[in-house]
Amino acid sequence: MYSIKKILIGTTIVGVICVAGIRKYFYTNKKNDLKTATEAMESQEKFDEKGSVEDFQKGEPKGDTNIAQFAKLVVKTPKGTRDHKPHxxxxxxxxxxKIKAIxxxxxxxxxxTPVFELKEILTGKxxxxxxxxYNLEDQGGEKLSLRYDLTVPFARYLAMNKITNFKRYQISKVYRRDNPAMIRGKFREFYQCDFDIAGEYDTMIADSECVAIIASILKALGLPDFTIKINHRLILDGIFDVSGVPVDKFRTVCSSVDKLDKSPWEEVRKEITEQKGxxxxxxxxxxxxxxxxxxKELIDELLDNEELRRSTSSKQGLEEMKLLLQYCDFLNVSQNVVFDLSLARGLDYYTGVIYEAVLKATVVENGKNVGIGSVAGGGRYDNLVGVFDPKGKPVPCVGVSIGVERIFAYLEANAATKPRTTETQVLVCSTQKNLLEPKMKIVTELREANINAEILYKANPNILLQLQYGEKNQIPLAIVIGNSEIEKNVVTVRNIATREEEKIPRERLIEKITERLNKL
Amino acid sequence: MYSIKKILIGTTIVGVICVAGIRKYFYTNKKNDLKTATEAMESQEKFDEKGSVEDFQKGEPKGDTNIAQFAKLVVKTPKGTRDHKPHxxxxxxxxxxKIKAIxxxxxxxxxxTPVFELKEILTGKxxxxxxxxYNLEDQGGEKLSLRYDLTVPFARYLAMNKITNFKRYQISKVYRRDNPAMIRGKFREFYQCDFDIAGEYDTMIADSECVAIIASILKALGLPDFTIKINHRLILDGIFDVSGVPVDKFRTVCSSVDKLDKSPWEEVRKEITEQKGxxxxxxxxxxxxxxxxxxKELIDELLDNEELRRSTSSKQGLEEMKLLLQYCDFLNVSQNVVFDLSLARGLDYYTGVIYEAVLKATVVENGKNVGIGSVAGGGRYDNLVGVFDPKGKPVPCVGVSIGVERIFAYLEANAATKPRTTETQVLVCSTQKNLLEPKMKIVTELREANINAEILYKANPNILLQLQYGEKNQIPLAIVIGNSEIEKNVVTVRNIATREEEKIPRERLIEKITERLNKL
Structure with missing residues (x-):
């Protein structure tokens, strides 16, 4: 059955009712007063009768059409999602x-790749x-789930196409039924911008490329104040090993350690001891x-550490980390990079280097300054493709995902002014009646010359309304015509902001407008 | 339970089995030999034991990690969907x-807007x-469906935000569990590119704008050989009315008439009489x-038609159609427009003018030439926003959707050569060993100067392999360094296609490369 849903407008719960032809709103906070959509549609069908052509055309049919047959309709976007408006x-x-360019x-x-995958492709990753x-309803076909990230679909793509050597980017939405935190840009539907390198290459070269691309993107977006934390799963495994964590608890302890960016050690310690045993x-x-x-000094110190030296894992991890820091230096990103042993990353599939970029800036949430947190992350995952193609050649991978929604949340909060939402260059206006024909012809001529141009969709609009529209939409130029312009075969060009005007010959319209636009 | 799924490779059904550590392929066509993924995962858990750190790091854990715990995995995209490869x-x-630009x-x-909507928003449209x-699984929250088009979400957006006056475009994927016909570009996941105008405007002005934008887009895409069929729901209603169709059968007869673009009249007639009664x-x-x-002559003829004159509906429809043709003339698109009474459009929500653009070109499918069919369509829907906001001011709308997948299918079939898949301008190569550091520094310098540049991810790659990579990816320039270049503080710039080489001073690298790139 349908659940009862509500939208809060102010503090009033609004239900919208529309029963065949008689439409009404009502305000209520008594849940039981609301009919469900299904109930109402069923009862609706019972007293339906043939209506008139007029009723039908008003969208109030009494026949077999479903439009307007709604009982109650809550008009909102699903939990944790939102529309993006023009600004x-x-x-x-x-x-x-900019991200694409980098x-x-x-x-x-x-x-x-498709927005959904076979459910089994995502299971256990x-x-x-x-x-x-998010799973889709089984409608008698395949079991499907919405993609959770772009990494698993990428690994599936490689295995399916037997590709062992490939670099690619993908910018797409992913879906997580998480608890939304809208202000910090945490949504259930959000974009990821991923860059991954698959293939057998020399140690740490591709890994350092991923660290470098994070830095290039954040700089290109005008966010130079960031830190890229790096760590290595082998180092963590070595630490767990020498500390006495059983192998089968490595990943679960790892996901507790991952919470150190949000929680103090005391809380994480409690989780490790009390929940993880x-x-x-x-x-x-x-x-x-x-x-x-x-x-680098910390790496050398740990390489000398008596206890850690017992672990071949951490030795390998530390040697690789040392090389990575050297490559970061060659790639001119070491000033933003820090080796941080608290970085663990939540996902199971990582096998080597892991990294995460954190902006130093904060945003205000519920009156408090909170960090924006991680805006990019990734790492090495050498076994994921093999899960999909166990007999195939191993395809080691390393990649990075830009968490662009948090970047947007920060940029939106800090935007000085609302940007223009259109790119219209010329508004074609009339000062008198019955000039739709020449206006349509002018706007067509402009568009055919690749100039972005508009008219108002009124036969005889008021000139003030037209110029207001131009101002509101920050359109730079107006072409104004009246009967006197038509007679003299000219048009008036007006700079909408400065109100300065000039008459130009009708036949030199495109040439003159192009000149004016180039000067803006 | 999981259903048994297979992929056909050639004619052999391949199941992929991977049981904890022991991975094997097997070939079978006996369905019962295949364990389902769930069964295998359950039995797997029973004999799991703690493994070694080495097993764990090879991605073959025996602990609580799920990676590689799969029994059988079919590696494909869901039915009716596909990946898009770089080319x-x-x-x-x-x-x-180009479509965005228009x-x-x-x-x-x-x-x-989000990829899914509350299920009730889509119901009955x-x-x-x-x-x-496509419905999502009810996971204890809201009932959700994947969007079926961009029109209903647009109407929901207007109602939710109380917008009565708005023009917008949206380019997004939509989802239909239809029978896929891949060659003609019919998929279950596909892009739509929509342009809609909402608001109370003067008759046919916004409608003609939609017809004009179709023509502009098809011309911009280099597809000038098209026809835009236009009709009017009021004319169809008038025809149904004077022919004696009961009002409650208007929409169902309309959806039969809609099939006339694919089926002859005899079949449609059969459906109308036998199935629709x-x-x-x-x-x-x-x-x-x-x-x-x-x-225009046909409109005048029908306006004079004794029978049709009994219907106020069709009179209004014909008058509007006459005005629309006039506006199409002003907007310079009448040469591509034809008034076609067989055009009906499948969707219920249209209330006025409807249109559909058809390419004259054909593609080969199963050895036969078939028409590509409709590549754009739309019409007026004056009551849809009212369904979501019955008490609000009416928000008449008109819009158009570009069926871009069919256009891609046509363009792909007719593409002369595979286009470049990257935009790399410079490949940085080495002729000797131990030159990773200067190569990394050069590639970073180029990228910081906004030049797209790559190195191979090998410490000491063979020069031939490097140049082959450049040729294969159609990279125009290579920078080649060896020990002699390092000593003399120069680099060699090579045109990869012509093999012509030149030495340039290391410190003038960016300036010289920029010059060369500008000349290409």
Whole structure:
């Protein structure tokens, strides 16, 4: 059955009722007063009768058409999702363009994958986060789920096409039934911008490329104040190993450690000991390590550490980390990079280097300053493609995902003025009646010359209304015609902001307007 | 339970089995031999034991991690969907850009809406097509459906935000559980590019703008050989009325008439009489009208028609159609427009003018030439917003949707060569070992100067392999360094296609490369 849904407008719960021809709103907060849509549609069908042509054309049919047969309709977007309005799109579009440009700067082509995958493709890839996957209704066909990220579909793409060597970017929406936190840009539907490198390459070269691309993107977006934390799953595994964590608890302890960016160690320690059943002295040993961060010196120190030297895992991880820091230096990003042992990353599939970029800026949420948090993250996942093609050649991968929604949330909160939402260059106006024909002809001529031009959709609009429309939409130029212009075969060109006007010959319209536009 | 799924590779059904650590392929066509994924995962859990750190790091854990715990995995995209590979994206991207440019040329801003809507928002909007909607699983929250088009979400957006006056474009994917016909570009997931005008305007002005934008887009895409069929729901209603169709059968007869673009009149007549229960003489009367098409003269003829003059509906429709043809003339599109009484459009929500653009070109499918069919369509829907906001001011709308997948299918079939998939301008190469550091520094310098540049992710790659990579990816320039270049503080610039080389001073690298790139 349908559940009763409401929208809050102010503090009043509004239900919208529309029963065949008699439409009414009503305000109520008594849930039982509301008929469900199905109930009402069923009862509706019972007293339907043949109506007149007029009723039908008014959208109030009494026949077999469903339009307007609604009982109650809550008009909102689904929980955790939102529309993007024109002024938001004007802010978002250039950000996507800049990110695309950087992906291309690093030589990546683009692919696209379906919004849903076979459910089994996603099963078992996301550890404790798997419960957040949206499944589709089984409608007698395949079992499908909305994609949770772009990484698993990428691995599926590689395995399906037997590709062992590939670099690509993808910018698409992903879906997570998480608790939304709208202000910090956490939604259930959100864009990810991913760049991944698949293939057997020399140690850390592709990994350093991913760190470099994060830095290039954040700089290109005018967000130079960031830190890229890097760590290595092998180092974490080594720490867990020498601290005494059983192997089968590595990933679950790892996902507790991952919470250190939001929670203090005491809370994480409590989770590890009480929920995950790890001994207190083991937790304390872990705690000693995960508090560390630094650069090359820290790596050297840990390579010398008596305890860690017992783990071949962490030795390999530390050697790789050392090489990565060196490459970061060559790629001119080391000033933004810090080796941080508390970084763990939530997802199960990582096997090597992991990284996360954090903006230093904050936004105001519920009156408090809160950090924007991670705006990019990723790492190495060498076994994921093999899950889809166990017999195939191994396809080690490394990649990065830009969390663009948090960047938008920050940019929106800091936008000085609302940007223009259209790119119209010329508004064609009339000062007298019966001039629709010449206006339509002029607007067509302009558009055919690749000039963005509009008219108002009225036969005889008031000139003031037309110029107001131009001002409101920040259209730079107006072409104004009246009977005297028609007689003299000229048009008046007006700068809408300065109100300065000039008459130009009708036949030199395109040439003159192009000149004017080039000067703006 | 999971259903048994298979992929056909050639004629052999392949199941992929991977049981904890022991991975194997097997070939079978006996369905019962295949364990389902759930069964295998359950039995897997029973004999799981703690494994070694090494097993774990090889992605073959025996602990609580799910990776590689799959029994059988079919690696494909869901039915009726597909990935888009780099060469397809290189074809698609510029098409979207051109369409966006035309939408902006007509003064439209952009909005975006979620991929799913509350199920009730979509219910009852699509007549006989409603069964094709994808529903999401009820996971204890709201009932959701994937959007079926962009029109209903647009109407919901207007009602929700109390907007009565708005023009916008939206380019997004929509979802229909239809029978896929891949070659003609009919998929279950596909893009629509919509332009709509909402608001009370003077008759036919906004409608003619929609017809004009179709023509502009098809011309901009290099597809000048098209016809835009136009008709009017009021004319069809008048024809049904004077022919003797009961009012409650108008929409169902309309959706039969809609099939005339694919089926001959005899089949449609059969459907109308046998399935829809309309008398034969009534069907024959309809048949007489829906075969007609023409221009202004046909409108005048029908305005004079004794029978049709009894219907106020069709009189109004014909008068509006006459005005529309006049406006099409002013907007310079009448050469592509034909008044066609067989055009009906499938969707329920249209109330006025309807139109559809058909390319004259054909594609080869199963060895036969078939028409590409409709590549754009739309019409007036004056009551849809009112369904969502019955008490609000009426918001009449008119819009058009570009069926861009069919256009891609046509362009792909006719593409002479595979386009470049990347935009890399410079490949940085080395002729000797141990030159990763200077290569990384050069590639970073180029990228910081906004030049798209790559290196291979190998420490000491063979020079031939590097140049092959450049040729394969049609990269115009290579920068080649060896020990002698390092010593002399120069780099060699090579035109990869012509093999012509030149040495330039290292410190003038950016200046010289920029010069060379500008000349290409």
């Amino acid at each position: 938001q799109m004007s802010l978002r579009d250039p950000v996507f363009e 992906f291309k700067r690093f030589g990546a082509p683009c692919i696209d 996301y550890g404790e986060e798997s419960k957040l996957i 790890i001994a207190e002295e083991v937790a304390d040993k872990i705690g000693k390590y995960v508090k560390l961060n630094g650069g | 397809q994206m290189s074809l698609r991207d510029p098409v979207f850009e 939408f902006k040329r007509f003064g439209a801003p952009c909005i975006d 699509y007549g006989e097509e409603s069964k094709l909607i 309309i008398a034969e003489e009534v069907a024959d009367k309809i048949g007489k009208y829906v075969k007609l098409n023409g221009g």
